[in-house]
Amino acid sequence: MSKPAPLILGFESVDRTSVAQVGGKNASLGEMVRNLGGRGVRVPPGFATTAEAYWRFLDASSPCPVIAAAISDWTMGKTSLPDTGARLRAALLAAPWPEESAEAIRAAYRDLCARIGRPDADVAVRSSATAEDLPDASFAGQQESFLNIRGEAALLEACRRCYASLFTDRAISYRQTKGFDHLRVALSIGVQQMVRSDLAGAGVMFSIDTETGFDKVVLINGAWGLGENVVQGAVDPDEHQVFKPLLDQPGTVPILEKRLGGKAQKMIYAQDGEHPTRNIPTTPAERSAFVLADTEVLALSRWAVAIEAHYGCPMDMEWAKDGESGEIFIVQARPETVQSRLGSGALRSFRINSKGALLVTGLAIGDAVVAGQVCRIDSPRDIDRFVDGAILVTTATDPDWVPIMKRAAAIVTDHGGRTSHAAIVSRELGLPAIVGTETATRDLQAGQEVTVSCAEGDEGFVYEGRAQFETRELDASAAPETTTQIMLNLANPAAAFRWWRLPADGVGLARMEFVVSNHVKIHPMALVRFEAVEDPEARAAIEALTAGYVDRTEYFVERLSRGLSRIAAAFHPKPVIIRMSDFKTNEYSNLIGGAGFEPKEENPMLGFRGASRYYSPRYREGFALECRAIRRLREDLGLRNVIVMIPFCRTVDEARRVLEVLAENGLVRGEEGLQVYVMCEIPSNVILARQFAELFDGFSIGSNDLTQLTLGVDRDSGELAELFNEQDPAVEWMIDQVIVSAHDAGVKVGLCGEAPSNHPEFAPFLVQRGIASISVNPDSFVAVKAAVAAAEETAHRTPRRIP
Known part of the structure; x- marks a missing residue:
């Protein structure tokens, strides 16, 4: 029996x-x-x-x-x-x-x-x-x-x-x-x-990036109180992203992102037997503090790695911290069901050509762009009011909303994080969504024509009207093998993880100034010398952005290092070349507090920019903050694949002075594997290439500025646009000369200008000349890779000619 x-x-x-x-x-x-x-x-x-x-x-x-x-x-x-x-x-x-x-x-x-x-x-x-x-x-x-x-x-x-x-x-x-x-x-x-997380906090954790499928990060969301608010999207949680490959490297804290959430309420125990939990407002101190300490974030991340390894697949987990014992527990774990099932070959690239005024922003879910009419719904009971194909706008969603969500073209919510219900279901349905906007239900009107963009990185944008945009399909699996390294030009850290599936050989140009202008926003000298900032609006903005920082310069260093870390992590351990700031004075003036620290110049393009700033009394202290950020990136976060590059270095003497300033700030060429490159974008860099090669580990040819200064053409001039040609024989001669000099000196040489991205036919010239690497925009990668492969095949049959 x-x-x-x-x-x-x-x-x-x-x-x-x-x-x-x-x-x-x-x-x-x-x-x-x-x-x-x-x-x-x-x-x-x-x-x-x-x-x-x-x-x-x-x-x-x-x-x-x-x-x-x-x-x-x-x-x-x-x-x-x-x-x-x-x-x-x-x-x-x-x-x-x-x-x-x-x-x-x-x-x-x-x-x-x-x-x-x-x-x-x-x-x-x-x-x-x-x-x-x-x-x-x-x-x-x-x-x-x-x-x-x-x-x-x-x-x-x-x-x-x-x-x-x-x-x-x-x-x-x-x-x-x-x-x-x-x-x-x-x-x-x-x-x-x-788990008495009503006395502490709780949240959700993924062993994969939920938006891109990047498999080398752990994503952790958390809020005060019981975890239901995070799961339901009823609060805007804290967010951490941790780089898995460096979790066990001694002395490193590989937290790539720390985003403080609003956490306006928390769920706690109630005495009512019928309703055993209730929500109460959080205190100002709770809203301004992270739920988890860095040590707890790292411990949870190690658990995520262990759980993923045991199950053999990316995982979706829930965690809770007991406020009585201080211990953290895993209360749920299940396989991740969206990114882990996507194909690895096809990538979509969206480019917005014209757009209306920015209406609201939030966290981007997905990577698409959708235009349509707003349909504001306050309750799933109003399903009959929803218009198929409209953009659903509401405060938050729960499972009762799924029948409406299936009929929407995109979703925008006031509350929620990347692990909220709205985010999870949007991914399953393949819909773009923007969550945690805080003001969407107030700022977006029913029937209004808008464009929802989730294709510009981690941040999502809702624009007024129907934007003009184009979509391109990239098949990474179609990229052929090449001897010439094909690297990427990247600036936006928020979009770096989108391109991890491209078989790139690293990043040939990461533009620091983009991170400064979009993630830091404050002129570094306005932080070093805050007392000298006279503009009351600028002072108020700086005080608001740096609230919670005892030392305002730490704000700059932390924001810059974490922003750059996403680019460095996306292609680790391959080289990532970070160009130190190359703002012009008019661009620096536009940073918060910058106007009082920048001179007025008639021609900023040829003025106080690049290397000349780094040792100048006007900016030397600001450059020291950039160096601190690079040191933190390489030493604290452990991303030693980062290479430093110096832009617009006019003379050999100036090169020596810059290397001295780098060393004074703890960045010594050759120590701890640090390499320092120089941009080749001025005729003097070509003429004296052998002397520059004695001081640097490599050249990166900036074909835009090199063309401008070789031909004497303002690259931004509409009147002279026809004369600006990176394939002009004079420019090609300059490029050829620096490649020969680099080969003779035994240093690396690549090109990071726009020419190959805009004109893939430029690649055969570079291959024939023996360039080591070509850096291109991500959406040009497959086309340039194919052009290089064809050129290499031809080059095997045609001996290289050196004039």
């Missing part, structure tokens, strides 16, 4: 092969309890009701015919989805507990209380469908969870409500869409010791 199937199983008795018995969520908890405790991963103790317990619950009240009839009426159009769901939930909520099942749950709860050492211990009661968390179906949020449940009676009622939640409108709709038989999906219930 076979042994009857169990009604209850402790987490230590199940593993990931137990999905049919206890569902994906509970099976995963058991898997971690049994296999990852030795790696330090903490999981709160608990138990699971089995699928057998669910079927016995149904058998006791015989609702199966009711379920089948109700679903049939709905699919035939006889009843609405809300009426169908209400009918089924009422049937389960009225069903009595089979005494054997009820006693099994009570006994398991008493055992758990004894293990914890706390009578009537507070527990979390979570649903775990036996078909959930499959590779093609996440069932995210489809069933209910109940927190702060105490006592046997309350536990049984919460379990009954979990069973009923198998038939919420959203769960019925989701199963129907995915093709699951409603009577073949059972529900297991996980009962787990509550």
Whole structure:
């Protein structure tokens, strides 16, 4: 006689092969309890009701015919989805507990209380469908969870409500869409010791970048209080991004991004038995502080790496910190179901050619651009008001919104982070979304024509009107092998992870000034000499941006180093060449507080720019901050693949002076593997190339400025546009000469100008001359790579001619 199937199983008795018995969520908890405790991963103790317990619950009240009839009426159009769901939930909520099942749950709860050492211990009661968390179906949020449940009676009622939640409108709709038989999906219930995160914080963690699929980072979101607010998108959480390859390198803190969230409210315990949790406003101190310390962020990231390695796939996890013990726990782990299933070859590139006024900004989800009409909806009950293909604008979403979200072209919400419901479902549906805008429902009007852009990096933008944009498909798998290195020109850190799948040989030009203008925004001298800033608006803006920094210069160093770190990490361990700031004086003046520190020049293009600034009393202290940021990037974050490059270096003597200033600021060429390159963009760099080669490790040819100064043509002049030609014989002669000189001196030489990106046919000339690397814009990469491969094939048959 076979042994009857169990009604209850402790987490230590199940593993990931137990999905049919206890569902994906509970099976995963058991898997971690049994296999990852030795790696330090903490999981709160608990138990699971089995699928057998669910079927016995149904058998006791015989609702199966009711379920089948109700679903049939709905699919035939006889009843609405809300009426169908209400009918089924009422049937389960009225069903009595089979005494054997009820006693099994009570006994398991008493055992758990004894293990914890706390009578009537507070527990979390979570649903775990036996078909959930499959590779093609996440069932995210489809069933209910109940927190702060105490006592046997309350536990049984919460379990009954979990069973009923198998038939919420959203769960019925989701199963129907995915093709699951409603009577073949059972529900297991996980009962787990509550982590007192109401006294600390909680959140969500992914072992992969959720927007790009970049597999070398851990993404952590967190907020004060219980984690439901983060999952539901009811708050704007803190965000951390951590670089996995350097987590175990001694002395490094590889946190690439720290973004402070608004965290306007937190969920805590309540005394009301009917509603055991409630939201309260956070204090100003809580809103201005990160939920996690850096050490905790790194510890969680190491757990994410261990969990991912054990499961063999990218993971989606929930964490909670106990405010009483200070310990952190993993309370859920499941396979990530969106980025990990995308193909690795095709990349889309969007380019906006003209756009209207910027209306709102937030976190970008996805990478597309969509234009359409705004449809503002305040509740999923208003589904009949939604216009198919419109842009859904609302405060936040939960699973009840899914039927509307499926009909939208894009989604914009006031609240939420990258791990909120709106973000997760938008990714599953393939829709661009902008979350956490704070003001979308106020600033966007129903019927208004707008453009939603998620193609400009981490930040999403809503523009007025229908922007003109173009879409290009890039197939990275079609890029041929080349001997010549093909690198990328990058400036925007927020977009760096988008291009990680390109088989690039590194970054040939990362423009520091873009990071300064977009991420730092403040003139560095206005931070060094804040007392000299006279403009009251500039002073107020600086005080607001640097709030919380005891030393205002630390704001510059931290923002710059973290911004650059995303570019350096995206292609680690391949070389990433960071050009030190190359603003012109008129551009520096536009930075906050900059006007009082910059001279007025008639021709800034040929004025106080590049290397001449670095040793000048006007800017030397500002350059020291740039050097501090590079040191932090290489030493603290551990990104030693970073190479420093000096722009617009006019003379050999100036080169020596700049190297001395670098050394004074702890950047000594040759120490700790540091390489220093120089831009070749002035005729003197070509004429004296051998002398420059004695001081630098390589040249990077800036063909834009070199063309301008060789031909005497202002590259920005509309009147002279026809004369500006990087393929002019005079310019080609200059390029050829510096390549020959570099080869003779045994230093590296590449080109990072716009010519190959704009004119792929320029590549054969460079290959024939023996260039070591060519840096191009990402959307030109595949075309240039193909042109170089063809040129290399020809070059094998044609000897190189050196004039």
